[in-house]
Amino acid sequence: MKPVLKWAGNKHRLAEQISDAFAGPCEGTYFEPFLGSGAVFLARRAAGEVGEAVLSDFNPKLVQVHVQIRDALDDVLAELDKLPKDDWRERYYEMRDAFNAGPHAGPAHAARFLWLNRAGFNGLYRENRKGLFNVPVGRYKSLNFPAEERFRRVSELLQGTDLRVGSFEDTMKLAGKRDQVYCDPPYVPLNVTAAFTAYCKAPFGLKQQQDLALLSQKAAWRGARVVLSNHDLPLVRHELYPESGGFQHFARPHVARAISRRVQSRKAVQEIIALIGPIVTAA
Numbered sequence: 596m597k598p599v600l601k602w603a604g605n606k607h608r609l610a611e612q613i614s615d616a617f618a619g620p621c622e623g624t625y626f627e628p629f630l631g632s633g634a635v636f637l638a639r640r641a642a643g644e645v646g647e648a649v650l651s652d653f654n655p656k657l658v659q660v661h662v663q664i665r666d667a668l669d670d671v672l673a674e675l676d677k678l679p680k681d682d683w684r685e686r687y688y689e690m691r692d693a694f695n696a697g698p699h700a701g702p703a704h705a706a707r708f709l710w711l712n713r714a715g716f717n718g719l720y721r722e723n724r725k726g727l728f729n730v731p732v733g734r735y736k737s738l739n740f741p742a743e744e745r746f747r748r749v750s751e752l753l754q755g756t757d758l759r760v761g762s763f764e765d766t767m768k769l770a771g772k773r774d775q776v777y778c779d780p781p782y783v784p785l786n787v788t789a790a791f792t793a794y795c796k797a798p799f800g801l802k803q804q805q806d807l808a809l810l811s812q813k814a815a816w817r818g819a820r821v822v823l824s825n826h827d828l829p830l831v832r833h834e835l836y837p838e839s840g841g842f843q844h845f846a847r848p849h850v851a852r853a854i855s856r857r858v859q860s861r862k863a864v865q866e867i868i869a870l871i872g873p874i875v876t877a878a
């Protein structure tokens with residue numbers, strides 16, 4: 596089930612492999628603390644592998660889009676229909692200003708977010724230090740949105756979910772016995788220039804990566820299964836998610852990333868899927 600949002604680092608193509616790492620449906624609550632476009636949740640719920648779900652992200656403007664698609668889809672589609680179509684390119688910066696002026700809640704906000712997501716450069720979401728969305732206009736021939744049926748299906752799949760704004764720490768702490776957690780954090784950069792950590796105001800540095808690994812171990816000790824994605828670097832494989840710490844390395848998919856403006860610097864990078872828990876001790 597393809598998400599309606601474009602999102603840098605989205606896992607639409609890897610959803611099946613990630614799902615396989617869980618080795619079965621979620622019997623408890625499914626947690627996704629780095630929701631983004633929700634590609635993995637949507638795929639797993641469409642496949643009947645997830646019932647109760649807590650979905651969260653640090654970006655309140657993004658979470659509000661999912662909330663509106665879940666609760667007020669007709670209003671969102673009606674608002675989207677009012678936004679520029681043929682003259683989208685000329686009106687892009689006017690629309691961006693309107694989005695930044697807010698409010699950042701309700702169907703009109705969701706429609707503006709969805710519009711910018713399709714009209715902006717490569718579907719990127721990036722804010723400046725003042726918290727203003729600053730992605731330039733996209734280089735598309737025409738402005739295209741997902742079909743209404745896709746919106747309706749995504750809305751159906753989101754029904755009954757607990758959508759929250761928050762840091763991964765808050766969500767990870769809730770996971771326990773029989774629960775499953777999928778973590779897709781901003782990746783450890785391949786090198787400084789390739790870093791892509793500006794999803795929102797707070798940076799995601801080594802300290803956060805270490806905290807995430809520790810919280811994953813703790814959740815596994817409480818009886819949860821945690822699956823994590825990241826770049827396949829020695830730091831990730833041997834220091835953050837080491838086998839000696841209870842982590843298994845499930846797969847090493849190859850994914851071409853298209854997050855650079857310069858086509859020649861787009862390259863295939865290796866990713867890792869790590870898995871931990873549930874850790875059961877002998878009675």
Ligand SMILES: C[S@@+](CC[C@H](N)C(=O)[O-])C[C@H]1O[C@@H](n2cnc3c(N)ncnc32)[C@H](O)[C@@H]1O
Binds near residue numbers: 762
């Ligand atoms: C790689 S994206 C997730 C992509 C998602 N799996 C998908 O398929 O679209 C990482 C997400 O983490 C969020 N994020 C960044 N820092 C965070 C934090 N400290 N706590 C929670 N979410 C955070 C970003 O807003 C972004 O949506």
